[in-house]
Amino acid sequence: MFSISRNDKGDVVVTGRFDASRVDEASAVLDAVTETCRVDMAQLDYISSAGLGVLLKAQKRLNDAGHGLILVNTGKMVRDVFKIARFDLVFQMVEDP
Amino acid sequence: MTPIAEGRFAKSFDSLAAVFAFLEGAFARITGNPEYLQTFALAVEEFFTNMVKYHPEGKSPIGVKVLLDGTELSILLADSGVEPYDVTQAPEPDLEAPLGDRRVGGLGIHLSKALLDGIEYQHRDGTSFVTLKKNLEPSDVLNQQERQG
Numbered sequence: 001m002f003s004i005s006r007n008d009k010g011d012v013v014v015t016g017r018f019d020a021s022r023v024d025e026a027s028a029v030l031d032a033v034t035e036t037c038r039v040d041m042a043q044l045d046y047i048s049s050a051g052l053g054v055l056l057k058a059q060k061r062l063n064d065a066g067h068g069l070i071l072v073n074t075g076k077m078v079r080d081v082f083k084i085a086r087f088d089l090v091f092q093m094v095e096d097p
Numbered sequence: 098m099t100p101i102a103e104g105r106f107a108k109s110f111d112s113l114a115a116v117f118a119f120l121e122g123a124f125a126r127i128t129g130n131p132e133y134l135q136t137f138a139l140a141v142e143e144f145f146t147n148m149v150k151y152h153p154e155g156k157s158p159i160g161v162k163v164l165l166d167g168t169e170l171s172i173l174l175a176d177s178g179v180e181p182y183d184v185t186q187a188p189e190p191d192l193e194a195p196l197g198d199r200r201v202g203g204l205g206i207h208l209s210k211a212l213l214d215g216i217e218y219q220h221r222d223g224t225s226f227v228t229l230k231k232n233l234e235p236s237d238v239l240n241q242q243e244r245q246g
Contacts, residue, residue: 017117020146021110046135048142049205056199063196077135084211085204086192 004029007040011072015043018051026051030058035067042073047081059091072096101126101165105158108149108176113142116161120172123163126244127170130237136212137172140229143205147184148176152225155179168235174227181220184227185210 002016004026012029039055055069062068071093074082082088102123106112117138124134141161148159155178162173190203210216215230 019113019117019142021113046138048139048146049201049208050142050146052204053201056201060196060199077132081139081208084208089193090196090199 006032009038011038011040012069013040013043015045017046018044018054019046019048020050023050023054026054027057030054033058033062033069034065036062036070037067038070038072040072041075041078044075044078047078049085052081052085052087055091056087068092070094098164098166101163103160103162105160106145107158108153108156110146110149112159113145116141116145119161120163126239127163127165128233128237128239129243130234133170133231133233133237136231137170137229140209140213140216141172141174143209144174144184144227144229147205148174148179148225151182151184152176152179165238168233168238170231170233172229174229175224176227177224179223179225181225183218183220185216185218 002018002022002025004012004014006029007013012033014026018026059069069091071091073096074093082091082093102119104119106116120134120138120141124137145159155176157177160173160175164171164173184206187203187206190200190207191198192207209229213229213231217228217230219226
């Protein structure tokens with residue numbers, strides 16, 4: 001299962017499996033982000049290059065306006081994928097207990 | 098070699114959930130280590146979606162076969178009615194480029210190559226075959242009794 005939404009603090013919360021069939025759903029939420037925003041990934045189990053593409057598009061748009069996504073509490077699989085893709089160079093990734 | 102599991106899936110992104118469920122069932126009979134499922138699920142998605150996106154000329158379902166030979170796990174994808182194109186030879190993405198120059202093209206193949214031990218491409222009689230391979234740790238492979246239990 002996959003879900004993506006904004007919580008009451010304005011953070012994006014993404015959970016489950018972010019695969020190529022979820023691009024439109026995820027883009028709809030991320031396209032509405034206009035300022036620096038935390039993305040809670042604690043419950044995101046899986047991401048493919050399609051998911052990376054959605055995040056990259058949002059990051060480029062926000063960066064052009066002086067903002068950016070802050071990826072919070074990525075799990076092992078997602079963190080490994082980010083490292084292999086060297087997305088850790090273009091996203092701020094933080095652990096927040 | 099007898100396949101552990103074999104399936105055919107409509108050539109559509111909407112098939113991904115069914116493909117993952119199929120892999121989950123097959124891997125439950127192979128290993129108790131969930132990291133292999135994640136690794137292969139990612140590689141299968143990357144090549145499956147490439148077939149959907151770049152080879153619409155083939156309308157047949159995509160075949161997915163899971164094979165285990167000792168500790169070598171292979172997944173064979175078969176896309177019929179398509180022109181040959183060896184996607185494994187696609188150019189590597191520039192992973193050091195600044196944000197503005199980053200592209201997603203080629204990233205899926207790069208991820209798959211990094212996570213697996215081998216990827217092979219063949220084209221025979223109008224069908225493209227992609228074989229994804231990884232050697233499992235012997236202690237991660239379920240024995241016959243565990244597989245049946």
